[in-house]
Amino acid sequence: MATIRSTRCLSSFAKLVLKTNEGGSAKLWTRSLHSGTTSHQQPAPAVAVAVESVEESPEWRTVPTKMTSSEAFVETMVAHKTKHIFGIVGSAFMDALDIFEPAGIRFVPVQHEQNAVHMADGYARALNDPSVAGVCIAQNGPGITNFVTGVAAAYWAHTPVVVITPETGSLGQGLGGFQETNQLPIFEEITKYQAHVCSPKRMAEFTNRCFQYATLERGPVQLNIPRDHFYGDVTVTIPAPQPVEISAGGAESLKRAAELLSSAKNPVIVSGGGVVMANGIDAVVRLAEQLKTPVCNSYLHNDSFPQSHELWMGPLGYQGSKAAMKTISQADVVLALGSRLGPFGSLPQYGFDYWPKSAKIIQVDTVARRLGLTKNIDVGICGDAKMAAEAISNLLQGSSPACLQTANERLAQVQEEKAAWEKELDALSVSTGDGSPSSAFGGGPLSPRHALRELEKAMPKDAMVATDIGNICSVSNSYLRFDTPGSFFAAMAFGNCGYAFPAAMGAKIARPDRPSIAYIGDGAWGMSLNEILTCVRENIPAIGVVFNNGQWGAEKKNQVDFYADRFVGTNLANPSFAEISRTMGAEGIRVTKPEEVGPALTSLIASGKPGVLEIVVSQVLADPFRRDALSAPVRHLEKYKTFV
Numbered sequence: 092m093a094t095i096r097s098t099r100c101l102s103s104f105a106k107l108v109l110k111t112n113e114g115g116s117a118k119l120w121t122r123s124l125h126s127g128t129t130s131h132q133q134p135a136p137a138v139a140v141a142v143e144s145v146e147e148s149p150e151w152r153t154v155p156t157k158m159t160s161s162e163a164f165v166e167t168m169v170a171h172k173t174k175h176i177f178g179i180v181g182s183a184f185m186d187a188l189d190i191f192e193p194a195g196i197r198f199v200p201v202q203h204e205q206n207a208v209h210m211a212d213g214y215a216r217a218l219n220d221p222s223v224a225g226v227c228i229a230q231n232g233p234g235i236t237n238f239v240t241g242v243a244a245a246y247w248a249h250t251p252v253v254v255i256t257p258e259t260g261s262l263g264q265g266l267g268g269f270q271e272t273n274q275l276p277i278f279e280e281i282t283k284y285q286a287h288v289c290s291p292k293r294m295a296e297f298t299n300r301c302f303q304y305a306t307l308e309r310g311p312v313q314l315n316i317p318r319d320h321f322y323g324d325v326t327v328t329i330p331a332p333q334p335v336e337i338s339a340g341g342a343e344s345l346k347r348a349a350e351l352l353s354s355a356k357n358p359v360i361v362s363g364g365g366v367v368m369a370n371g372i373d374a375v376v377r378l379a380e381q382l383k384t385p386v387c388n389s390y391l392h393n394d395s396f397p398q399s400h401e402l403w404m405g406p407l408g409y410q411g412s413k414a415a416m417k418t419i420s421q422a423d424v425v426l427a428l429g430s431r432l433g434p435f436g437s438l439p440q441y442g443f444d445y446w447p448k449s450a451k452i453i454q455v456d457t458v459a460r461r462l463g464l465t466k467n468i469d470v471g472i473c474g475d476a477k478m479a480a481e482a483i484s485n486l487l488q489g490s491s492p493a494c495l496q497t498a499n500e501r502l503a504q505v506q507e508e509k510a511a512w513e514k515e516l517d518a519l520s521v522s523t524g525d526g527s528p529s530s531a532f533g534g535g536p537l538s539p540r541h542a543l544r545e546l547e548k549a550m551p552k553d554a555m556v557a558t559d560i561g562n563i564c565s566v567s568n569s570y571l572r573f574d575t576p577g578s579f580f581a582a583m584a585f586g587n588c589g590y591a592f593p594a595a596m597g598a599k600i601a602r603p604d605r606p607s608i609a610y611i612g613d614g615a616w617g618m619s620l621n622e623i624l625t626c627v628r629e630n631i632p633a634i635g636v637v638f639n640n641g642q643w644g645a646e647k648k649n650q651v652d653f654y655a656d657r658f659v660g661t662n663l664a665n666p667s668f669a670e671i672s673r674t675m676g677a678e679g680i681r682v683t684k685p686e687e688v689g690p691a692l693t694s695l696i697a698s699g700k701p702g703v704l705e706i707v708v709s710q711v712l713a714d715p716f717r718r719d720a721l722s723a724p725v726r727h728l729e730k731y732k733t734f735v
């Protein structure tokens with residue numbers, strides 16, 4: 092049955108009203124100078140099916156009703172199931188803020204606007220409700236410019252976030268009054284859509300459209316509101332969210348995919364973030380079992396296939412599973428489900444260029460533009476990952492795929508590869524050596540890998556983990572394994588330090604029933620630790636695991652490898668982060684020994700309070716992020732001759 096992007100009650104299915112995709116909805120996707128809105132995406136490829144609203148919304152919302160523009164704004168957010176808004180208070184939106192609480196919206200005040208976006212991002216990712224977006228708001232000018240990094244991160248994490256940007260009053264624009272900047276161009280390249288509320292009369296319309304596009308296109312959208320437009324009477328209806336039916340993709344491409352898989356001798360599945368977003372794990376498990384084919388997680392989507400399943404291979408990409416890489420290198424057909432096949436996620440690792448160049452590639456993505464963008468593909472399916480997996484599974488039903496003839500040998504090899512990688516990881520996850528940044532592995536008394544192994548052992552099954560950008564966080568890719576989708580929120584392709592902790596806070600608000608843990612390096616922690624104040628004040632029991640190695644390790648590794656250990660700007664002098672956390676009113680435990688790691692994590696989770704687990708680790712460093720992008724220094728001027 093068709094999936095409807097809504098969580099409405101089943102009775103709504105009785106009221107489906109079919110519309111063509113050629114009329115009004117398609118027009119919304121073009122630039123409209125008159126309204127001042129811009130869309131950066133092509134029309135959604137799936138056939139749109141509008142559903143008559145049966146929301147349990149009050150009747151008055153559906154008939155023109157007199158209200159203020161602030162009321163229209165807030166009521167439209169309520170209609171889109173907004174329950175939390177992250178931000179920092181500002182006069183620009185105070186008239187609306189004043190009625191958030193009676194509307195049933197909790198305003199979560201934070202310490203820095205960048206983190207408000209990361210929280211909205213983590214909230215939406217953890218909730219994973221296709222009809223709910225994260226929401227953030229801030230003061231015009233500086234509050235809004237502080238949003239930028241968070242919005243770029245959400246863009247590359249494909250997270251639906253409605254970024255509300257009140258701006259200078261419409262009558263003062265261009266005069267350089269106070270807190271003025273041109274707020275639309277700033278976000279142009281990092282949003283799916285931008286709306287400018289050109290009149291209070293269109294507040295509800297634009298607010299609705301932003302929520303609609305954020306969830307439909309999975310990304311941040313900007314709702315830019317001149318601050319004076321929060322005031323004034325309007326007579327409007329509150330638009331009901333319009334669910335859009337999504338599909339498995341074109342019949343012809345699905346058929347070709349099934350044919351390719353049926354004749355493949357050694358097919359491998361890559362399960363990507365799109366599988367998690369589509370709630371499609373069961374469908375992928377079924378297809379994998381049907382073909383008896385191994386499944387690799389795409390880079391940083393370790394929750395896209397259950398680690399306890401015998402066909403699970405682990406993650407590809409930086410610091411991922413060697414077993415997964417070896418397996419995919421031998422594939423003759425790759426089915427990439429819900430993956431844009433991002434270039435960074437398939438770079439050579441461990442000196443091994445594993446991407447199978449001669450394999451036939453089938454790629455499934457909801458966005459047509461991404462098909463074949465980064466890799467040559469043989470079949471591109473523009474569709475939902477779950478529905479495509481189901482459709483291919485159905486097409487294969489009753490056939491006898493060629494690969495089943497060698498299933499026993501292939502599966503035995505898969506188990507062998509996994510066992511070999513596990514053994515290698517065990518050998519690496521110890522504390523030996525001198526512990527210096529140049530040390531090849533290990534490093535006493537506590538090496539980062541050893542700490543990561545101990546954390547892995549103590550990690551509760553239902554935990555959600557967000558990871559930051561840094562050397563140790565990247566190595567954690569090999570040690571983070573999940574059975575439940577919606578458990579892993581890594582800083583994705585934007586790669587900014589400072590993502591993980593606020594993302595974990597947002598996730599905790601979305602899923603208070605699950606432990607929410609962030610992994611962060613000590614350098615990056617300096618960007619996030621202020622949010623412990625928010626955790627304490629707002630009672631958000633997220634836990635930050637801070638790896639204290641006294642360095643900006645990931646960057647120092649480049650100095651080790653390319654700049655003869657000249658450590659410019661990469662050494663840190665840290666206080667105790669556990670102590671700082673306690674001073675701020677949260678929990679804090681500092682550990683230095685391997686046997687202390689697991690119990691400390693367990694006790695912090697059990698406390699039910701926010702807290703910091705500070706793990707003092709050696710300075711040993713793993714492979715750099717960008718070996719591909721660095722080269723040995725060349726100096727021509729005499730004064731720099733020795734700097735090689």
Ligand SMILES: Cc1ncc(C[n+]2csc(CCOP(=O)(O)OP(=O)(O)O)c2C)c(N)n1
Nearest residue numbers: 561562563587588612613614615643644645
């Ligand atoms: C906002 C931002 N600034 C700078 C960088 C460049 N950068 C990438 S990793 C890294 C070092 C991270 O150090 P730390 O958080 O201590 O983790 P470690 O590498 O030591 O494990 C830096 C500075 C970045 N990715 N994001």
Ligand SMILES: [Mg+2]
Nearest residue numbers: 612613642644
């Ligand atoms: Mg560090």
